Amino acid sequence: MTVSPPSGVAPGGFASVFNPALFAGKHVFVTGGSSGINLRIAEAFGEHGAKVSINGRKVDKLEAAVKGLREKKIQAEGYAADVRDFAAVDAALGAAHAKFGNIDVLVCGAAGNFPAPVAMMSSNGFKSVMDIDVLGSFNACRAAFERLTRPGVVIAISAPQAQVAYPMQAHVCAAKAGVDMLMKTLAMEWGSLGVRCVSIWPGPIDDTEGMQRLAGDPAVKKKVEALVPLLRFGTKDEVAQLALFLASPAAQYCTGSVYSVDGGMALVGGAMMSQAVQG
Ligand code: COA
DSSP states (O other), rough: OEEEEEOOOOOOOOOOOOOTTTTTTTTTEETTTHHHHHHHHHHHHHTOOOEEEEEEEEEEEHHHHHHHHHHOOEEEEEEETTOOOOHHHHHHHHHHHHOOOOOEEEEEOOOOOOOOOOOOHHHHHHHHHIIIIIIIIHHHHHHHHHEEEEEEEEEEOGGGGGOOTTTTTTHHHHHHHHHHHHHHHEEEEEEEGGGEEEEEESSSSSHHHHHHHHHHHHHHHHHHHHHHSSSBOOOOHHHHHHHHHHHHHTTOOOSSOOEESSGGGGTHHHHHHHHHHHO
16 A cells, blocks of 8 residues: 655644744854754754854854854854864863853754775774764763753754664664763753753754765665655754754753654664665
8 A cells, every 4th residue: 555645744844833032042052063954953043042153073164054044144153173072172162152151052963974884894984983973972061061051951963773773884873872871871960950961863854964875866765765654754944843842941851861853764673774775
């Protein structure tokens, strides 16, 4: 039986259900915020009144992203730093704090990925992703700690690979499991200080570097879409809306948990997904 997506499912571009002033005066810092899901998250907070600091490794990309945010009338600043370098991250958060004040929401979004089987992966390739994801998230949280508003929120952009094993993704699976456990531990250590720490698991999201690498070919994309229980890829905006909810007072009893926005993809299993990708 062929099931069509229900009509009325808007693949993005829907009006936000949140008050446009929800984050007025708040300061949101996003690592890896120059592009993709993280940039859309930064933009969505800005559209809801926040002052936005974004971090990225490449200065040109970062400057273009800041320019784009400002063109949308968002108060935005960019801070170049490799999240693997604690001194650089600390300096970036220090400068952002000096500019916009205490950080209300920290989004740990910087992540590495490339599809490769373990037998074709060097030790340094594995380490690069572990360092960007796990150490990078630790560095951002550690540097933000003294500069976080209480109550404050930390959101890690993790992935279903944290629990669903995917061939070609050993480094990402290990790294995202580490990121989730970092958030859970911080939720326990920082809960009494009023800081909530959560993870988001985006599934296959359209128009991202990650999905371009995994399912850039339209024929592969079609096969992956057919596996998704909701029969389509998600949008960056749908991930951003979850981030807004988790940072909002509506989620004030949420901490130490993982929230999927994946159309049900994590239920399907990594082997199915990789069969679709590898043909
Ligand atoms: N297959 C196998 N190994 C790869 C690879 C690939 N496609 N891409 C990078 N590597 C290896 C490199 O060979 C190198 O190992 P070596 O020194 O043993 O040769 C190691 O990874 C580091 O690569 P390098 O380019 O020096 O470092 P980097 O710090 O820039 O990190 C990435 C490389 C790929 C991890 C990083 O640039 C990245 O993740 N980019 C994509 C970002 C992205 O897609 N984000 C979305 C996340 S879902």
